[in-house]
Amino acid sequence: MPNQSDDVAKPAQKPTSDEAVADAISLAIHEHRLAPGTKLGEEELSDVFGVSRTVVRAALQSLAHLHLVDIHRNRGAFVAKPSLRMAREVFEARELLEPRTARAAAEKAKSADIDVLKRHISDEHAAVEVGDQGRAVRLSGQFHIEIARIADQLTVADFIEGLIARSSLIIALYWRRESALCESFAHHALVEAIAEGDGQKAEELMRSHLVDLHSALDLRDRTAAPMTLKDALIP
Amino acid sequence: MPNQSDDVAKPAQKPTSDEAVADAISLAIHEHRLAPGTKLGEEELSDVFGVSRTVVRAALQSLAHLHLVDIHRNRGAFVAKPSLRMAREVFEARELLEPRTARAAAEKAKSADIDVLKRHISDEHAAVEVGDQGRAVRLSGQFHIEIARIADQLTVADFIEGLIARSSLIIALYWRRESALCESFAHHALVEAIAEGDGQKAEELMRSHLVDLHSALDLRDRTAAPMTLKDALIP
DNA sequence: TTACACATGATTGTATACAATGCAAATCCA
DNA sequence: TGGATTTGCATTGTATACAATCATGTGTAA
Numbered sequence: 001m002p003n004q005s006d007d008v009a010k011p012a013q014k015p016t017s018d019e020a021v022a023d024a025i026s027l028a029i030h031e032h033r034l035a036p037g038t039k040l041g042e043e044e045l046s047d048v049f050g051v052s053r054t055v056v057r058a059a060l061q062s063l064a065h066l067h068l069v070d071i072h073r074n075r076g077a078f079v080a081k082p083s084l085r086m087a088r089e090v091f092e093a094r095e096l097l098e099p100r101t102a103r104a105a106a107e108k109a110k111s112a113d114i115d116v117l118k119r120h121i122s123d124e125h126a127a128v129e130v131g132d133q134g135r136a137v138r139l140s141g142q143f144h145i146e147i148a149r150i151a152d153q154l155t156v157a158d159f160i161e162g163l164i165a166r167s168s169l170i171i172a173l174y175w176r177r178e179s180a181l182c183e184s185f186a187h188h189a190l191v192e193a194i195a196e197g198d199g200q201k202a203e204e205l206m207r208s209h210l211v212d213l214h215s216a217l218d219l220r221d222r223t224a225a226p227m228t229l230k231d232a233l234i235p
Numbered sequence: 236m237p238n239q240s241d242d243v244a245k246p247a248q249k250p251t252s253d254e255a256v257a258d259a260i261s262l263a264i265h266e267h268r269l270a271p272g273t274k275l276g277e278e279e280l281s282d283v284f285g286v287s288r289t290v291v292r293a294a295l296q297s298l299a300h301l302h303l304v305d306i307h308r309n310r311g312a313f314v315a316k317p318s319l320r321m322a323r324e325v326f327e328a329r330e331l332l333e334p335r336t337a338r339a340a341a342e343k344a345k346s347a348d349i350d351v352l353k354r355h356i357s358d359e360h361a362a363v364e365v366g367d368q369g370r371a372v373r374l375s376g377q378f379h380i381e382i383a384r385i386a387d388q389l390t391v392a393d394f395i396e397g398l399i400a401r402s403s404l405i406i407a408l409y410w411r412r413e414s415a416l417c418e419s420f421a422h423h424a425l426v427e428a429i430a431e432g433d434g435q436k437a438e439e440l441m442r443s444h445l446v447d448l449h450s451a452l453d454l455r456d457r458t459a460a461p462m463t464l465k466d467a468l469i470p
Numbered sequence: 471t472t473a474c475a476c477a478t479g480a481t482t483g484t485a486t487a488c489a490a491t492g493c494a495a496a497t498c499c500a
Numbered sequence: 501t502g503g504a505t506t507t508g509c510a511t512t513g514t515a516t517a518c519a520a521t522c523a524t525g526t527g528t529a530a
Binding site for chain 1: 484490
């Protein structure tokens with residue numbers, strides 16, 4: 001099996017070295033092997049990847065544009081640590097953009113697209129079975145990206161891709177384990193609606209799916225109460 | 236008057252040199268001094284700005300992320316030339332995002348914000364009077380960015396900022412001179428609605444304003460007809 | 471004359487060296 | 501001992517040198 005799809009289909013085009021580095025770091029962030037706040041030293045990375053600091057810097061700047069890393073002038077790059085506010089905003093933006101995208105996808109999807117989506121779901125399910133949660137989160141995100149791609153609106157798809165990248169970080173920070181509802185079901189229903197070409201239904205399903213996701217995060221504001229050490233430490 | 240506003244208020248923070256270069260190029264693009272398709276040679280730019288190619292490259296990559304320049308591997312950077320399709324998509328995205336943003340702005344605006352908006356309008360009007368069309372277009376864009384800032388949703392505001400940057404390019408390419416309706420009026424009405432805190436009205440006004448803008452562009456598909464030189468040249 | 475191949479020049483991609491900045495530990499003074 | 505200051509080190513910011521790649525123009529052969 002020469003071209004089997006372990007991951008999503010490669011766009012066929014050898015990535016430049018800085019893109020390769022950026023992808024590797026991005027993947028590590030998505031799979032939660034790099035925790036938010038981790039320092040990303042240039043020298044260290046250039047040793048790891050066997051390239052010069054020049055290309056590492058390019059990769060880091062690229063990731064900074066996606067809000068996956070924060071670069072502080074003269075202090076270096078760190079894995080981004082989205083604030084509660086940012087977390088909320090990201091999901092609000094997704095709730096604004098993705099339902100309409102799902103509708104468009106339902107109206108434009110070809111049968112080949114449906115197949116791709118179904119394969120995503122089974123991959124996702126497999127990852128959950130194995131217990132590889134990082135991979136599951138990443139595949140779940142790529143499912144959403146795939147829908148945006150099917151909708152065939154590059155501009156909005158770009159936005160969504162960025163939002164999903166950040167969502168992965170947010171999930172790493174704010175996910176509450178109690179509500180471990182397997183979201184494969186929601187994805188499955190979505191694919192059904194898209195396969196039927198039912199735009200209305202796809203839009204609704206996507207909206208409720210995102211609301212579920214949003215509410216599965218612990219985005220309550222915890223910073224207000226403990227203003228002082230005394231308040232925080234003496235009950 | 237020490238702190239008079241020729242431009243928008245500076246965010247107070249010395250920009251790094253690559254940001255300075257990026258801003259200068261961006262400004263030139265926004266004011267249509269650099270036409271779409273123009274080659275941006277690294278050596279040439281490093282001479283112009285008196286910096287090394289290193290910082291020029293960083294600036295160009297930054298602009299590429301905003302879709303203001305296209306970078307072709309081993310061939311260099313060029314001022315982006317948005318396709319008809321991209322042009323349509325950008326305005327569709329704006330019509331999706333900005334009306335809701337205008338509503339949020341109306342609900343959150345403080346009196347200081349209103350003042351800023353009004354000053355934007357008068358600056359814009361002044362530029363039109365002088366006949367500095369490039370500056371007028373840029374200020375018009377910054378008016379929209381200011382509204383997004385007032386709405387206080389950084390994530391969406393970022394998207395809008397990028398969309399407006401591209402809009403300027405699109406206007407340079409596809410504006411049809413006949414429909415030179417001065418859009419200051421639309422902006423003025425918007426500020427009124429925002430000042431009154433009338434979110435509903437602001438949303439509607441923004442929507443119709445964007446539709447007007449969109450329809451003032453010549454986004455008809457002209458590529459279909461003249462497939463051959465003969466068809467194009469012999470009437 | 472046209473088409474193709476090759477050589478040459480110009481431009482970008484990458485690596486490395488040096489300068490500037492920030493952080494932290496050590497020092498000095500009260 | 502406490503605090504401010506200085507000094508040293510580690511890291512980032514910038515410049516430059518070299519390698520790789522692409523575009524252009526020339527020459528030769530069909």
